[in-house]
């Protein structure tokens with residue numbers, strides 16, 4: 001099976017996953033209760049798959065879908081404030097065709113970029129349990145195996161960074177002597193990839209994408 005088909009199959013398995021009962025319940029509860037400004041939305045209410053091309057050189061890893069963002073729209077980082085900043089920065093630096101991301105059928109396409117998350121289900125209070133992160137990390141490991149051209153991984157926040165490093169160690173993408181410390185705006189080298197870390201602010205995104213463009217030209 002080609003990598004593209006393997007990724008499509010992985011996305012389907014993610015969307016139907018029920019490995020973490022607490023999260024499955026929570027995302028459905030949020031989808032039923034909604035919030036007033038999105039009362040007319042039919043919430044997605046399921047695990048949110050990754051988004052983007054299989055031959056991407058840039059991989060963005062967030063924490064998890066937002067309860068009323070991606071858990072509502074069904075596309076990662078779509079429909080919340082941090083997504084607005086992320087897609088605007090992606091657009092300004094040439095990684096997507098539109099400056100905003102509103103809903104799953106808005107025509108947005110990523111260019112040389114793929115976006116995923118440490119956790120594919122929205123967690124209560126944005127706080128996943130360790131067992132939930134470990135369950136979902138199996139998907140990140142599979143994805144890293146299938147994405148053969150990645151040069152840069154942007155890890156948004158410490159949890160995303162830890163999950164990337166743990167997965168990379170398992171796949172032997174790291175130099176065993178190195179220790180990998182998280183810092184906002186920091187950069188660490190794996191064997192072949194650079195991991196850039198950042199937090200979810202607009203100014204941080206601009207700084208990060210300037211760093212990315214020194215590596216992916």
Ligand code: SF4
Pocket residue numbers: 014017018019020021023024047119120121132135136
């Ligand atoms: S967080 Fe990941 S492993 Fe857990 S139910 Fe959602 S998709 Fe499955």
